[in-house]
Amino acid sequence: xxxxxxxxxxxxxxxxxxxxxxxxxxxxxxxxxxxxxxxxxxxxxxxxxxxxxxxxxxxxxxxxxxxxxxxxxxxxxxxxxxxxxxxxxxxxxxxxxxxxxxxxxxxxxxxxxx
Amino acid sequence: xxxxxxxxxxxxxxxxxxxxxxxxxxxxxxxxxxxxxxxxxxxxxxxxxxxxxxxxxxxxxxxxxxxxxxxxxxxxxxxxxxxxxxxxxxxxxxxxxxxxxxxxxxxxxxxxxx
Numbered sequence: 001x002x003x004x005x006x007x008x009x010x011x012x013x014x015x016x017x018x019x020x021x022x023x024x025x026x027x028x029x030x031x032x033x034x035x036x037x038x039x040x041x042x043x044x045x046x047x048x049x050x051x052x053x054x055x056x057x058x059x060x061x062x063x064x065x066x067x068x069x070x071x072x073x074x075x076x077x078x079x080x081x082x083x084x085x086x087x088x089x090x091x092x093x094x095x096x097x098x099x100x101x102x103x104x105x106x107x108x109x110x111x112x113x114x
Numbered sequence: 115x116x117x118x119x120x121x122x123x124x125x126x127x128x129x130x131x132x133x134x135x136x137x138x139x140x141x142x143x144x145x146x147x148x149x150x151x152x153x154x155x156x157x158x159x160x161x162x163x164x165x166x167x168x169x170x171x172x173x174x175x176x177x178x179x180x181x182x183x184x185x186x187x188x189x190x191x192x193x194x195x196x197x198x199x200x201x202x203x204x205x206x207x208x209x210x211x212x213x214x215x216x217x218x219x220x221x222x223x224x225x226x227x228x
Contacts, residue, residue: 032214036219042221042222043118043204043219043220043221043222044157044204044206044219045219046216046217046218049214049216051214090156090157094214096214098170099162099164099169099170100145100147100162100169100170100208100210100215100217101147101159101162101170101172102147102149102157102159102206102217103159104156104157104158105156106155106156107156
């Protein structure tokens with residue numbers, strides 16, 4: 001079975017500062033990893049995903065994440081936070097040939113201070 | 115670009131009533147997923163359909179049923195509603211259910227049970 005743990009339910013940064021949201025996964029088979037963002041009262045939007053190949057993945061809005069198998073991690077980063085980045089971020093995992101369902105982490109709420 | 119459509123966006127029901135949520139996937143997408151997100155919770159997988167057949171089943175109560183129709187839209191039927199069913203229900207669609215296919219989420223239906 002797969003699981004995801006997001007460290008820190010709430011992260012606060014200043015505008016222009018580095019954003020680091022932590023995600024660790026557990027999977028007995030090679031995982032597919034995703035980061036989604038959810039703005040208030042809206043659906044989930046895909047930021048980026050890792051399937052195979054290059055372990056550093058670039059996504060939308062300047063976000064990127066690095067798959068580290070040895071650390072079972074897939075942390076999300078952005079060099080410079082913008083006010084519009086304030087939202088809830090979910091890390092998720094799925095695996096091949098198991099229906100494609102996403103298993104989500106608990107979410108991290110990102111606040112950006114002016 | 116066309117997105118996933120969910121209707122209604124908001125629904126208020128009383129205990130023991132029934133509710134039907136509808137999902138219209140992105141054109142040509144053949145897979146539909148349903149997720150339930152309780153207040154302050156991460157989305158939980160309920161059920162999925164691929165090519166009109168149930169593909170996978172998660173933590174869906176027996177009071178709930180779902181199906182995917184010939185035009186690929188899906189309906190989630192919820193009976194004997196309980197207060198604990200109050201949540202945001204998301205539908206997502208993708209092309210295929212085996213690989214790391216990106217799931218596109220709808221805006222959700224907010225169900226309130228009173």
